Amino acid sequence: MSDPAVDPDEVRHVADLARIALDEDEATRFARQFQDVLAAFETLDDVPEVEQETDLTNVMRPDEERACLDRDDALRNAPETEDGYFTGPRVS
Amino acid sequence: MDYNGYVTEQRIEGADDGPLTGTTVAVKDNISTAGVRTTCGSAMLADYVPPYDATVVERLKAAGATITGKTNMDEFGMGTTTETSAFGLTDNPAAPGHVPGGSSGGSAAVVAAGDADLALGTDTGGSVRCPAAFCGVVGIKPTYGLVSRYGLVAYANSLEQIGPIAPTVEAAAELLSVIAGPDERDATTRDAASEGSDYDYAAAADGDVSDMTVGIPSELVDGADQVVREVFRDAVEDLESQGAETVTVDLPSVEHAVEAYYVIAMSEASSNLARFDGVRYGTAASETAGEVEGDWNESFAAVREAGFGEEVKRRILLGTYALSAGYHDKYYEKAQDARAWVQQDFDAALEEADVLASPTMPVPPFEQGESLDDPMTMYLADANTVPVNLANLPAISVPAGETDEGLPVGLQFVGPAFGEHAIVRAGSALA
Numbered sequence: 008m009s010d011p012a013v014d015p016d017e018v019r020h021v022a023d024l025a026r027i028a029l030d031e032d033e034a035t036r037f038a039r040q041f042q043d044v045l046a047a048f049e050t051l052d053d054v055p056e057v058e059q060e061t062d063l064t065n066v067m068r069p070d071e072e073r074a075c076l077d078r079d080d081a082l083r084n085a086p087e088t089e090d091g092y093f094t095g096p097r098v099s
Numbered sequence: 100m101d102y103n104g105y106v107t108e109q110r111i112e113g114a115d116d117g118p119l120t121g122t123t124v125a126v127k128d129n130i131s132t133a134g135v136r137t138t139c140g141s142a143m144l145a146d147y148v149p150p151y152d153a154t155v156v157e158r159l160k161a162a163g164a165t166i167t168g169k170t171n172m173d174e175f176g177m178g179t180t181t182e183t184s185a186f187g188l189t190d191n192p193a194a195p196g197h198v199p200g201g202s203s204g205g206s207a208a209v210v211a212a213g214d215a216d217l218a219l220g221t222d223t224g225g226s227v228r229c230p231a232a233f234c235g236v237v238g239i240k241p242t243y244g245l246v247s248r249y250g251l252v253a254y255a256n257s258l259e260q261i262g263p264i265a266p267t268v269e270a271a272a273e274l275l276s277v278i279a280g281p282d283e284r285d286a287t288t289r290d291a292a293s294e295g296s297d298y299d300y301a302a303a304a305d306g307d308v309s310d311m312t313v314g315i316p317s318e319l320v321d322g323a324d325q326v327v328r329e330v331f332r333d334a335v336e337d338l339e340s341q342g343a344e345t346v347t348v349d350l351p352s353v354e355h356a357v358e359a360y361y362v363i364a365m366s367e368a369s370s371n372l373a374r375f376d377g378v379r380y381g382t383a384a385s386e387t388a389g390e391v392e393g394d395w396n397e398s399f400a401a402v403r404e405a406g407f408g409e410e411v412k413r414r415i416l417l418g419t420y421a422l423s424a425g426y427h428d429k430y431y432e433k434a435q436d437a438r439a440w441v442q443q444d445f446d447a448a449l450e451e452a453d454v455l456a457s458p459t460m461p462v463p464p465f466e467q468g469e470s471l472d473d474p475m476t477m478y479l480a481d482a483n484t485v486p487v488n489l490a491n492l493p494a495i496s497v498p499a500g501e502t503d504e505g506l507p508v509g510l511q512f513v514g515p516a517f518g519e520h521a522i523v524r525a526g527s528a529l530a
Contacts, residue, residue: 022416026399030404041420047475051437059436076150076151080151083150096378
């Protein structure tokens, strides 16, 4: 088993996928910490394949119109709205 | 002493007549309260005011409870110490200078301090039981599906349940009766009555363990600190003196439980927390970073950099990594195998015993600031609590005693699915 090598560039790539900007210090610190965590995750290699018995059933309901959240209430927490809609960020 | 138990102190009056009339209940700040801000301990939601009540809040109000406010917590439930809150850490009223446990640290602290009669927490990997143990109170993590999660801000849906925290087992059982039961707004809820159980949990708090067999998994005892093991052994002897039979059981799969838990929880978190982008709620990009140069993604990234604390970023990134191309089979699939293995192990052990007993936490409460810099060490502190969430089972933490230094130690009983009566009965023999 080889320890996964994680460098700050890889951390930044994952952060990009997750839409989280990071500063240099964070990327460096996370790279070091992820090394430990991923080494622990590697031990899952030792887990045998297990038959997963699920007794799950789908829960259905009739597809009927019913009352839902009022539009004003839904918009109340938005930082910016316009004409009853959410407003996305302005970008250059 | 201001131990910072609440993020928001605001009274919400319930119905005039009900089983909880005259009782005060504090609510963890990731459970939605209509008109009262719900922050999840995050700067991202510092001003978020839910437009509706969670089902459990509706049930509290209908039962006559007076809600005292919203309690402090690790940000989005991600932590074992309540030190990752954007609203400051919470001190432990039962052991000042030490952490109250987490993530429901505020809920356990206000009950331990007597500032609320009861409280609701949430337990994704031990977040009700850990703070109950560290603060010397009682906490119940219900069977998955017993309590509605409607209105709970999701962290890891497949693992988490809302549960009661109280000074006594009987009081915790009474609060569980109020919040339990199916809800059409949470399709994962099930009716305990259809599972061979009923909702009168307090009736089981009779302290009668004379016909009970208590299984002790050595895997969950041997790894604990010696001071914890000593208190645990004394409590087990106490149970034996009350007529309980004890047997040793094996849970070989739990060796992998912490890793499996974190892969699953972080993966679910990376998906759940994608919604926080500063458009529908949260802080707008223009308020955090000024006008952002670039596309929408860069704007969202700036909002999320400013709004999330370090532990939340760490878990979202690790979850994103675990689910990314090439790693899904390696981590996520193996974690699901481990989860199924843990479930089989518990099923087998609970064939031999009515309940299983272990220390709730392998360590006494940490000193404040002790463990923040080393995430993996912190994650390993969850070794005894996370297997229960993986197995979807009910568990209770009850005070077992104190170390020589006066630090609280909790004992955990785990029961079969919808076996809340068994854990309440066993717990009531000790607290």
